[in-house]
Amino acid sequence: MIEYIGTGDEPVPSSDLDIQYTPPPVPGAATSGETEDVDIEQRLIRYGQMMRSRDPLILEARTSGISESRIAKLMGHSRTTVRAALASEQ
Secondary structure, three states: OOOEEOOOOOOEEHHHHHOOOOOOOOOOOOOOOOOHHHHHHHHHHHHHHHHHOHHHHHHHHHHOOOOHHHHHHHHOOOHHHHHHHHHHOO
């Protein structure tokens, strides 16, 4: 039996709240069972990989006609960050 919780119109199964995201392993990085420091290092590596794709995405969005302020809002960055990314790509 699934217990439903929540206060809104749509109840949320409590079993859905127990789901946790497990990121994919990074090649060459430590496996589970090793220190938490290694887990943090894996997360930092994945973040660095994601950030390398940020500036080209900003440039592509601006080239397609999206304003700097809209890009910043959609990505959760400041307009200064978007301007800096655009300046570095020129």
